[in-house]
Amino acid sequence: MIRLSDDSPEDGEGGAMLFAEQIFIDGRPAEIRPEIRGGVMREGRYEANGNMQMILVYDLTKWFYIDEKGQPVDASKFKKVAFELVLANDFKVEITSNAQVNELGQPIFLTVARAPGNIKDATNQQVVYFEYGLPTANEIYGVTFELRDLAGFSVRAEYDVNTRYRRFPNPNPEIRERSVSSDRAEAWYVTIQKLAYPWYMYAEAFNLDPDYSTMMYICREAGRIDYENKYENWFEFVDDNDDQDRWPDWNRSNINQRAGNEEERGVEVIGGGVFPGLDENNDLVPDFNQNMNYQPDYEEPFLRYKVDPPEYLFGMDMNNNTVVDRFENDEEPDYPYKKDHRGYNVYVGVEVLRGVKLTLGHLHEWTISQDRRSKSNYILLTAEKSFPGIGEVRVFENYKRVRDNIRDDLIQWTQLPGTKAAMVSFNDPLACRNTEVNTFYTDFHYTGLEKFNFITKLKYETYRQLSHQPDLKDYSDLLGIIGKVDYTLSMKGISLQPRIKAMLLRQKAFREGELDRGEFWVFPSIIGRIPVFEGGTLEVGLEYTDFSDLADRPDVENFQGLVIAVQLSTSSSYMGYLLTSNVGYRQDTRYFEDGSVKVSNTIFVQIFAGVE
Numbered sequence: 001m002i003r004l005s006d007d008s009p010e011d012g013e014g015g016a017m018l019f020a021e022q023i024f025i026d027g028r029p030a031e032i033r034p035e036i037r038g039g040v041m042r043e044g045r046y047e048a049n050g051n052m053q054m055i056l057v058y059d060l061t062k063w064f065y066i067d068e069k070g071q072p073v074d075a076s077k078f079k080k081v082a083f084e085l086v087l088a089n090d091f092k093v094e095i096t097s098n099a100q101v102n103e104l105g106q107p108i109f110l111t112v113a114r115a116p117g118n119i120k121d122a123t124n125q126q127v128v129y130f131e132y133g134l135p136t137a138n139e140i141y142g143v144t145f146e147l148r149d150l151a152g153f154s155v156r157a158e159y160d161v162n163t164r165y166r167r168f169p170n171p172n173p174e175i176r177e178r179s180v181s182s183d184r185a186e187a188w189y190v191t192i193q194k195l196a197y198p199w200y201m202y203a204e205a206f207n208l209d210p211d212y213s214t215m216m217y218i219c220r221e222a223g224r225i226d227y228e229n230k231y232e233n234w235f236e237f238v239d240d241n242d243d244q245d246r247w248p249d250w251n252r253s254n255i256n257q258r259a260g261n262e263e264e265r266g267v268e269v270i271g272g273g274v275f276p277g278l279d280e281n282n283d284l285v286p287d288f289n290q291n292m293n294y295q296p297d298y299e300e301p302f303l304r305y306k307v308d309p310p311e312y313l314f315g316m317d318m319n320n321n322t323v324v325d326r327f328e329n330d331e332e333p334d335y336p337y338k339k340d341h342r343g344y345n346v347y348v349g350v351e352v353l354r355g356v357k358l359t360l361g362h363l364h365e366w367t368i369s370q371d372r373r374s375k376s377n378y379i380l381l382t383a384e385k386s387f388p389g390i391g392e393v394r395v396f397e398n399y400k401r402v403r404d405n406i407r408d409d410l411i412q413w414t415q416l417p418g419t420k421a422a423m424v425s426f427n428d429p430l431a432c433r434n435t436e437v438n439t440f441y442t443d444f445h446y447t448g449l450e451k452f453n454f455i456t457k458l459k460y461e462t463y464r465q466l467s468h469q470p471d472l473k474d475y476s477d478l479l480g481i482i483g484k485v486d487y488t489l490s491m492k493g494i495s496l497q498p499r500i501k502a503m504l505l506r507q508k509a510f511r512e513g514e515l516d517r518g519e520f521w522v523f524p525s526i527i528g529r530i531p532v533f534e535g536g537t538l539e540v541g542l543e544y545t546d547f548s549d550l551a552d553r554p555d556v557e558n559f560q561g562l563v564i565a566v567q568l569s570t571s572s573s574y575m576g577y578l579l580t581s582n583v584g585y586r587q588d589t590r591y592f593e594d595g596s597v598k599v600s601n602t603i604f605v606q607i608f609a610g611v612e
Contacts, residue, residue, distance in 0.1 A: 002056040002083065003109050004039070004048050007092040007118070008370050014120025015049035016091035023058055024082040026073070028065055034058045076172050080179030081132045088125040090370075091115045095132055099169040100227055108227035110135070112183075114210060118371030131181035133166030134225075138216040140237065142187075152195050158336075159188040162212050185209035189336055198351040203344070210340035210369040214238040214333055238333040242276040243289075249274045250331065274423070275413055276329045291606075296413060301543050301563040301588060305484060305501050305523060312459055312480040312503070314396045314441035318345075318363060320374065320432040321408040322510070329423075330410050338408075340367050343374075356383045367406055374404035376432075391446040391454075398439040401466075402432040429510040431476070434467045451490070457482040463510065476508040493531045500524040506550065518550030535572050541565045545590075561590040582606040 006015025018039070023030045039046040039054030048054040060081070064074040085093065094109035102108055112130045142160030147153070162185045168178045189206035214237035217225050225233050231251050239248040275288040275296045288296045288307060297307040315324030319338075332339070343365025351357050359380040366373040378400035386392045407428045414424040439461045446454035459480040465472055486499030500523065507517040525543035532538050545561035567584030586602045 001058070001096050001107060001109075002034075002085075003094040003096075004046075004054040004056070004085075004087070005092045005094075006049055006052065007090045007114055009050050011118070012050035014089045014118065015047060015052065016054065016093075017088040017122060017125075018046040018054065019086040019088065019125070021056065021086070022084045024080075024084070025060070025063070025065065025078055026080050027082075030063055030065075032058055032060070032063050076170070077175065078168070078170055079175060079177065080168055083130055083132070085128045086125065087115070087128050088122040089115065089120055090118045091128075093128060093130070095130075097132065097169070100134060102228045103226045110227070111211070114369045116368055131166070131179060132168060133179065133181055134169045135164060135217050136167045136180075137165040138213065138237075139163045139165070140214065154193040155191070157188070157190040159186070160212075161186055162209075162214070164211075164213060183211060185212040187212050187335070199348070200350075201346075201348045203346040205344040206337040206365075207342040207368075208335060208337055208339045210367075212339055236333065238335065240331060240333055242329045242334070243274050244276075245289075249329070274329050276327050301545075301586065302525060302527065302541050302565065305486070305499055305525060308457065308482055308503075311478070311505065311507075312457060312482055314398075314439065314459060316380075316398070317437075318376075319406070319408045320376065320402050320404040320437075321410070321426075321428040322431055323410060323412070323426065328410050329412055340369050341365050341406075342368055347378075349380075355385055357381070365406070372406045374402070374406045376400050376402040376404065390448050391444060393444045394442065396439070396441040398437075400437050402435050402437060404432045405430055429472070431463055431472060431510045433469055433472075434465065436462075436464045436466060438462050438464075451488040452486075454485050455483070471511055473508065473510060473512060476510050478508075479506045480504070495529045496526065497528075498524075498526045515553050516551045517553075520548045520550055522546040532568075536568065536570045539565075539567045539569065539584075541567075558593045559590045561588065563588045578610050580608045580610075 004016040004018060009015070016039075021034065023032050023034075034056040036046060037055040037057065039048045039052060041047075046054055060075045060078065064072050067073050083095075087093070091114070092111065093113040094111050096107040096109045098107070100108055100110065113128050115124060117124075140160055140162050142158060145155070145157045147155040164183045164185075166181050166183075170178060187208045189204060191202070191204040194201040216235045216237075217227065217233050218235045219225055220232055227233065232253050234252060235254060236248075236250075236252060240250050241248050243249065288298060288310075290297055290307075291300075291303070297303040298309045310324060310327040313324065313327075315326050317324055319325065321328075343363070345361065345363040345365075347359050347361025349357055349359035357380075359382075361378050361380075363374065363376045363378070378398065381395075381397040383395040384392070385394075407430065409428050410426040411423050412426045414422065439459070441457075441459045443455065443457040446452075457480070459478070462477040463475070465474045468474065481504040482501070484499065484501035486497055489496045501521075502523075503519070503521040505517065505519045509516050523543060523545055525541065527539065527541045530538045530540075541564070543563040543565075545559075545563070547560075548558050549556045563586065565584060565586040567582055569580070569582050571578065571580045573579070583605050584603070586604070588600045588602070590598045592598070
């Protein structure tokens, strides 16, 4: 079966156009006419536009030919099956057979051809030839070039060729040789960097073909393959590990490609425990999940005082999907650049004053298989200053003018107040089709008094549409403010730390009809630490929560909460290992505005072992 569809279904027009077809068996034209399901007939040709699909069903069992020796050759002896299709417009071609199925025997289609761009006027009419076969091998070879600090220049380049092989799946043991076909894809990039203080420059160009692949199907018992079972039958050359921890973000049956399971992590794993973020403290543990459990630290009682949610923090959003790049999580291999993308990026900058940098850049990239582009001109101003005896201040100002209709969807950790958290698909709102985006961020850390900390952060981001978009608001913005104060009292080894944190978030939705978001959180808390014996510490904590929904969303309710926790931590040496254990109990009570009360109790035991 061959499936023809529109490679850009969202526009509803200019999809696959079929003028003629021909099947070849063992190099001979076969008089087999397919049953055509779906599509529409217009002026002597078939079309499939938008979400329409056209399926060509070929029955090989009723056809045979006479070979050079005068012997009949039927389907049980076929060695090669190929197709020629006369196609036009933005087509996508997929193929399957009764040997290419899932566990339930349902056919699984694999792509064999796609039209570049998004042609709609049939000017790309062409003959598409391909041979059918099951995937049997995947080969990648390449070369890397690196040059460091030559007259201030550094160059890095890589070129890779991906070849995927297929064989016709005739199980007849009398056939010793079967036809072999292959598909080829390329990936390359070049980066050039120049340092000449106070100036700096960076340029990059890149290309990853849409069918470039680092995945191979592998057989299980009895040689069977379920072509849609990623866990059992997919082997990955390159992992997906957006949060840069010990475990890949996806689950594969091979032990070195398996996301951390409950036994390895010691906790229930929700969504693979994937919380991308930079490891700024260089401890090889994600900053958003320092205790390596199923919940990000900015959602956990007591831990959320130090860790702030990503939407309050600054970062570059070069793909313009409204999510800071370093916090993004997807389900794709971690290539240096995205597949099906080609383009370049260049910027120059200067350190105007000590700690003050100004950068100007231009980014242009486009998708190869579709007519989608991203162009942006951007300016970045950064300033960092330390004041002895007072503290440190940072300022970031990022302005960009963007035209971007490339969709960059994600899967992100999401948890609304009072709900169970989960990994949720994030659809790129395409908010920057013709837009001015400005992001201002500043933070200040006061360190003038010993054992006293005061930290404040402010982020203000605006999106202003330069042309009217029917599905977008002309203006949207985000305001996030964080303030937190703590002071540590110490006496005879006993410490007491009162602290308070407040967070305000106001966000105007991008799309028409979507609800705005407004939240105000207050977390006063106190933690006491008491040494009970050598290597053992008893910790007691009390945290109050006051949450207010400022946007009056119907599915979000105001509440107050009280968390009580006690934990015994021990540290000891055993046969050259340093053993650390945490045993504790936590009770979380929430009092909702409607009078309902929710109580949760948690008992936890954690044991860590490391070499001294």
